Amino acid sequence: LDIRLPIGALFAIVGVILTGSGLLAAPESYSLHNVNLVWGVVMLAVGVVFLLLARRGV
Amino acid sequence: MTTVHLGAIDYLILGLYFAFVLGIGVALRRYTKSSSDFLLASRSLPAWVAGLAFLSANLGAQEVIGMAASGAKYGIATTHFYWIGAVPAMVFVGVFMMPFYYGSRARSVPEYLKLRFDEKTRGFNAFSFAAMTVVSSGISMYAMGLLLGVLLGWSFTASVLVSAVIVLLYIFLGGLTSAIYNEVLQFFLIVAGFIPLVYLGMQDVGGWAGLTTRLAAAATQHGYAAGAYTESWRHLGAPANNPMGVEWIGMTMGLGFVLSFGYWTTDFLVVQRAMAADSMGAARRTPLIAAFPKMLFPALVILPGMIALALTTKAGATGFSLPVKPDGSLNYDLTIPMMLGHYFPPGMLGLGLTALIASFMSGMAGNVTAFNTVWTYDIYQAYIRRGASDAHYLWMGRMATIVGILLSVATAYATTQFNNIMDMLQxxxxxxxxxxxxxxxxxxxxxxxxxxxxxxxxxxxxxxxxxxxxxxxxxxxxxxxxxxxxxxxxxxxxxxxxxxxxxxxxxxxxxxxxxxxxxxxxxxxxxxxxxxxxxxxxxxPVEAHLPWYKRVGTLAIVVLAATLVLNIIFF
Incomplete structure (x- = not known):
């Protein structure tokens, strides 16, 4: 069990949920900014990086 | 204060987190076959995992909620709890003490005392430590139950029992490895939940310039020099000159030496993470790796408090301010919950709340895994039943996990009735x-x-x-x-x-x-x-064959130099 796998998976799933919410329910996703969309994309990217690292087995 | 209402998306994110931490426990169950697997993680973890767990086990309720409250109360002087109250001690334990803890093959800090001194010294430390961990875990549970009740309107019983059952399950299934893996996951979640909070708060307060201007006004209002909330050392000449009411000798000797070294170098809760590393080199690097994020953590947990104080002193565009207690004083403990509710929309609110609950759970799991090891090896095996089979001690480790959680829950309920007794115990x-x-x-x-x-x-x-x-x-x-x-x-x-x-x-x-x-x-x-x-x-230990970035001496110098720079920048 590589710990980067669950971290990557959780971040990617939460990222997709936040991004989807930012795109589909924009008015409710604004903070001040459409925080859900911006941070959802960031979390998705971080999750993918973790998953790639786990896959490469570095 | 107004209760925050969670949407379906918030519960979805919280539910996902619970599913993942339990999933890690289930996935690791098959590897937990001996008492060493369960209580010591078989000394098999890489340095970066042990390092992040070393930090995360300390990120309990008192840390996240308490440091933000201190940031609002004392300003940037709170960073002393990190830059002189943690990092130097973490360097010391990595460079000088881990060779003895790890090299002696002791299974716990009390067992090291037994090997070095005698049985009575081990007993003194083991019994006091075991009692302290369950009380500490229970008080943390109490704080969480209280906070979630105020913030979300959840019942105290539901908050305490849900978190206790989840922590119990993932430790019972996967032992120390499961606790450490979840602490790493919790570390990343805490960072992910708090970075956007700090960003939005800084936007509201008008950036660093807006923050310092408002805090200068707050300082002069309270009778201090303008920089008392934004300069960490300059006002420690006399207790009356700073909001903490301490002077530099008390700060450096009391906090920087005695309390800091006493905690980071001898408390089994954190040392256990380094002792689970897969080699002597990894064990020594563990606290040094932890020191890097530790020195930057004030930006995530103290800065929100400073922002809250600044916005309470002079309102920003969004009207945020700290709530007031019935006696008219500011309720600093609600800094983080109030900011989450104020700045985050549904979705992000679920992430922020998950980060908060993750911090509670990592602190609780740290206490419980330290308790079950000390109970099994230093009390049960030493005084109650020597020479039993390893399978028996594995069973006892699991039972100690259940008992540790039950005692923590009982302590949480006792605290609601006998708050003064808990203060006295602490x-x-x-x-x-x-x-x-x-x-x-x-x-x-x-x-x-x-x-x-x-x-x-x-x-x-x-x-x-x-x-x-x-x-x-x-x-x-x-x-x-x-x-x-x-x-x-x-x-x-x-x-x-x-x-x-x-x-x-x-x-x-x-x-x-x-x-x-x-x-x-x-x-x-x-x-x-x-x-x-x-x-x-x-x-x-010989390190000449290692690359520079794996050498303990090099890492220690980099950590201390970076900490010195931070102290100079915010002097």
Whole structure:
């Protein structure tokens, strides 16, 4: 069990949920900014990086 | 304050987190076949995992909620709890102490005391530590139940039981490895939940310039110099010059040396993470790796408090301000929950709340895994049932996990009824902990130190702490739990923190002196028995073959230099 796998998976799933919410329910996703969309994309990217690292087995 | 209402998306994110932490426990269950797997993670973890767990196990409720509250109350001086109150001690334990903890093959800190000194010194530490961990875990649970009740309207019982059952399940299934893996996951979640909060808060306050301008106004309002909330060292000349009410000698000696080294170098809760590393080199790098995020954590947990104080002093565009208690004072403890509710929309609110609950759970799991190891190896195996099979100790480790959680829950409920008793228990534990570092320092670096010296020193240090506390009082406090309970108040300190720092210093000095004196008149153990336990009789680890970034000395210099730079920038 590589710990980067669950971290990557959780971040990617939460990222997709936040991004989807930012795109589909924009008015409710604004903070001040459409925080859900911006941070959802960031979390998705971080999750993918973790998953790639786990896959490469570095 | 207004209760925050969670949407379906928030519950979805929280539910996902619960599913993942339980999934990690289930996935690791198949690897947990011996007591060593369950209680020691079979000493198999890479340095980066152990390092992040070393940090995360300390990220409990008191850390996240408490440091934000201190940031709002004292400003940037709160960073002393990191930059002199943690990082130097983390470097010291990595460079100088891990070779003895790890190299001696001790399974716990109390067991090291048994190997180095004798049974009575181990017993003193094991029993006090086991009691302290369940009380600490219970008080953390109580704080969480209270907070979620205020923030979300959840019932105290539901909050406590849900978190307790989840922590119980993932530790019961996967043991220390599961706790450590989840601590790493929790670390990343805490960072992910708090970065956007700080960003939005800084936007609201008008960036660093807006923050310092508002905090200068707050400082002058309270009768301090303009930089009292934004300069960490400049106002420590006298207690009256800074919101903490301490001066630099108390800060450096009491916090920077005695309390900080006493916690980071001898508390099994954090040392256990380094002892689970897969090699001596990894064990030594563990606290050094943890020191990098540790020195930056004030930006995530103290800065929100400073932002909250700044916006309460002079409102920003969004109208955020801290809530007021019935007595008219600001409720600093609600800094983080109030900011989450104010700045985050549904979705992000779920992430922020998950980060908050993750911090509670990582602290609770840290306490429970330390408790089950000390109970099984240092109390049950040492005093109740020696020589049983390993399968029996694995079973006992699992039972200790259940009992530890049950005792924590009971403590949480007891705290709702007997808050003063819990305050008193914590005070007693503080007396016991304060002198510990003197015992370890002498034990590891002076081979003449004897078991009788160590035990007598610990008792003397604890007595000195109690005596000092009983004869002094912080200004404005009533005689009782805050001090003066011996009938005569011989000295009044400007603040409770100043009194605590000085109490710890007296305890340390008493322990140090008495340990030396008693050791000089008692018979030391022969050198043969102390190999691997004392600096002068232990082979020094060789690192010449390692790349520079894996060398402990190099990492230590980089960590200390970076910490020095931070202290200079925010001097």
């Amino acid at each position: 005070l007693v534990f503080a007396f016991v902990n304060a002198p510990l570092f003197a015992t370890f320092l002498l034990g590891m670096f002076w081979k003449r130190t004897t078991g009788h010296g160590a035990f007598t020193g610990l008792v003397a240090g604890t007595a000195a702490a109690a005596l000092h506390h009983g004869l002094t009082l912080p200004a404005g406090s009533a005689v009782g739990i805050k001090g003066g309970w011996l009938g005569t108040v011989m000295h009044t300190y400007p603040s409770e923190m100043a009194q605590n720092f000085r109490t710890a210093t007296w305890a340390w000095v008493a322990c140090f002196v008495v340990t030396i004196l008693v050791s000089l008149v008692t018979r030391p153990r022969p050198d043969e028995e102390l190999k691997g336990l004392v600096y002068s009789l232990t082979e020094k």
